[in-house]
Amino acid sequence: MRLAILGIGPVCALGSGIQSLRTGLQGKVRPNIEEKIIPTSHGEKMLPVYQPVAEGLDRFIPKRALRRVDPFTQIALLSTYLAIEDAGIAFNDKSRVGVVFGSGYGPTRTTFKFLDNIIDDGDIGASPTHFANSVHNAPASQVSIFLGLTGPCSTITCFEHTLSNVLVTAWDWLNQDVVDYVLVGLGDEYCDVLGFAAVGMNAGRTKDMQPMNFNACTFLPGEGHITFLIAKDKSHQEGYAKISEIRMRRDLEEVKASISNDPVIINASGNLQQGKSFLKVQQKQLKSYSNLYGGFPTSSAFDLAVGCVSMKDRKIYPVPESQKKEVKLENSIICLEFCREDEFNIYKLE
Amino acid sequence: MSLELDLKKLIIEELKIEDVEPEDIGDEDALFGEGLGLDSLDAVELVVILKKHYKIDLEDMEKARAAFASIKALAAYIRENSEVQ
Incomplete structure (x- = not known):
């Protein structure tokens, strides 16, 4: 479902x-x-x-x-x-x-x-x-x-x-x-x-x-x-x-395998511990919008909302302050939420 | 500023009474029921306000009932019982 x-x-x-x-x-x-x-x-x-x-x-x-x-x-x-x-x-x-x-x-x-x-x-x-x-x-x-x-x-x-x-x-x-x-x-x-x-x-x-x-x-x-x-x-x-997948507490290997060419919205908010783990994901398509709403434990819900708006508008908005332009969205979006070192929650939006 | 005016401002601010100004509350108006419309939870908040602002412990319900009748009664109770006015 x-x-x-x-x-x-x-x-x-x-x-x-x-x-x-x-x-x-x-x-x-x-x-x-x-x-x-x-x-x-x-x-x-x-x-x-x-x-x-x-x-x-x-x-x-x-x-x-x-x-x-x-x-x-x-x-x-x-x-x-x-x-x-x-x-x-x-x-x-x-x-x-x-x-x-x-x-x-x-x-x-x-x-x-x-x-x-x-x-x-x-x-x-x-x-x-x-x-x-x-x-x-x-x-x-x-x-x-x-x-x-x-x-x-x-x-x-x-x-x-x-x-x-x-x-x-x-x-x-x-x-x-x-x-x-x-x-x-x-x-x-x-x-x-x-x-x-x-x-x-x-x-x-x-x-x-x-x-x-x-x-x-x-x-x-x-x-x-x-x-x-x-x-x-x-x-x-x-x-x-539609949220088609919710996968909790997944390790780096599974995260890497889950990400194809879809854009990935991450809940990075300038926290070094988070940053170390996101560095290991090593994907070019990582994006964070946290500098629009700040960092707090449930801010990843705003990431999910950004994913929803992007899905509806069929476009990926540029990361704030990045000087890049929006690009057309093809299929789905992954939201990746840092849990603890090298462990993430994965949400897939279609 | 008079104690009565102080109390009116405190009640409006601490109990977050909307659309009421201090001058709308008469010194002898009833605070509860058909007067200002405060309820039983506000009575407990008034006990807290007396403690916080006037260092008064009001634990006797009969005395509280009399003191909370109006601004005038409350001011009289504070004058009798508080060293902070």
Whole structure:
């Protein structure tokens, strides 16, 4: 069974909605990068961070209804509504729509705010609203509540394996005929603690991320959320692309054997450890678009979206800042996700 | 700035009340129910706000019920019980 991607709702440093991602690929808009000050034992360091431009949630939900919803869940809601709008689908049977979300770190800003309040003021300082929003399942639950969906609802957090596990879960629900549609959402939130950790690993030494430079640390953190509306593949469907293969934790030999002449989108984000493994793949057709949305555990979901847009537009967009031109896309695209040294997840889009 | 105005601003900001300005809240208006429309979860948040901003531990529910009746009642409670104003 193949998975059909019917709608996509990205919210990232390029803006909100699929058109913002497309214009970013066309080089017409630059990502929103903000300088953060990170205090360290060696003084303050400046860290450029890709921050989402989240606009338009009040088109779908009144502001008053969002007063207890934190920013991380708000961008998850926005990306979900945008994905449904993009697909142009109305759910006739809301018990047949599943929600499976994934995040590497979850709502980090709210989580640390909640913990800081307990440290500063004791138990009485623990805000129930912060607690409710600090739970990893908060975005998926709020999506189910606001949309009135009564199908299965789950959240997976598995760091570099989050995207693959979320997609496999969606595939399983569809294959078992539990649902007709699945809202697959992935996202991560930047916070000062992650910024501190990034600076500790030499991030921020360059002002720009150079994802195709595998020999230097040019990592810059990012933040965003993206939702895909997915269904079983049926021949008459519109949409972007079909996911025909999801292969998890594959070694270098299998990766090399899997890649023919197809373009390969990799989740390189200026991280040296990733770079060492991608160097060994030794393929000319590797491309990374991470310098459009920054690096975070679920950023590979944005790579998948880039692959989907490329499939729909039948063209491969040039790597940002590369000065190259777009080329015609012949058949399929591979998305290659680094897991750990010389181990990758493989997604094939047709 | 008066304590009453401080409280109105704090409540609007911390409880993220949309489309309400401090001048829209009367000192004697009910905070809960048909007044400002706060609910039971907001009551817990108000306890947290009192601790965070005025260093007051309000654990007695009967006292809380009286203190949370209006801005005027809340300000009076803070004046009686807080060293931070």
